[in-house]
């Protein structure tokens with residue numbers, strides 16, 4: 387069917403036909419302007435991932451996703467703009483094509499090579515992820531920019547596993563991975579109220595974007611592009627790349643900066 391994707395026929399420019407909220411007042415991603423108001427009341431963001439439990443890595447036809455056991459509070463983020471702890475559910479990436487940038491958020495008009503999203507939900511206020519995903523304070527996504535340079539010493543565990551999830555719908559065990567190894571050295575951030583950057587585009591996300599990118603090599607990013615949008619049974623083989631939405635109108639929203 388006309389399931390959404392990133393091609394001309396089913397991509398971001400036509401998502402509004404099936405998901406009218408695409409034209410809403412708090413859509414993501416956005417461009418982060420050069421000057422953002424500093425909010426001294428914003429405490430540090432704290433990522434308590436020490437007992438996190440990764441379960442598997444999967445190809446959902448839009449990205450490569452590492453899923454976590456979110457049946458209790460063993461891995462949460464709190465602090466920063468958040469009034470409750472939010473439980474880690476999954477992380478995934480967005481990236482470009484060969485030599486092209488593929489981040490979703492931009493900074494003073496500049497894109498990065500890729501963007502990592504760590505998706506969390508407010509299990510204090512909501513009984514399920516699906517319920518939280520449609521609530522204005524239901525989700526918190528930590529965004530981390532990836533820029534190209536030297537090899538990232540831990541990313542190979544993920545890029546090696548990507549070989550196992552080449553086709554849409556594939557999933558493979560991926561236990562014992564702690565995303566703390568993907569964090570930059572400091573957690574200074576920008577924060578604003580936005581949405582999922584893919585359908586269903588729910589306006590339920592408190593975005594927390596880390597200012598400092600992490601560094602990965604072009605070779606490692608190249609392995610992202612061995613993954614396919616298409617399933618094993620499809621005759622078309624579409625390389626998974628440029629799976630990003632471009633910045634959306636700010637519509638008067640305030641962006642705050644931590645220290």
Ligand SMILES: CN[C@H]1CN(c2cccc(OC)c2)S(=O)(=O)c2sc(S(N)(=O)=O)cc21
Nearest residue numbers: 448503505516519527581582583584585586
């Ligand atoms: C396909 N991608 C989305 C999948 N999701 C989803 C799945 C099930 C139900 C649901 O709403 C009820 C949402 S999700 O909440 O995990 C996220 S987070 C996110 S991003 N790029 O803004 O970080 C995109 C998606």
Ligand SMILES: [Zn+2]
Nearest residue numbers: 478480503583
């Ligand atoms: Zn994302």
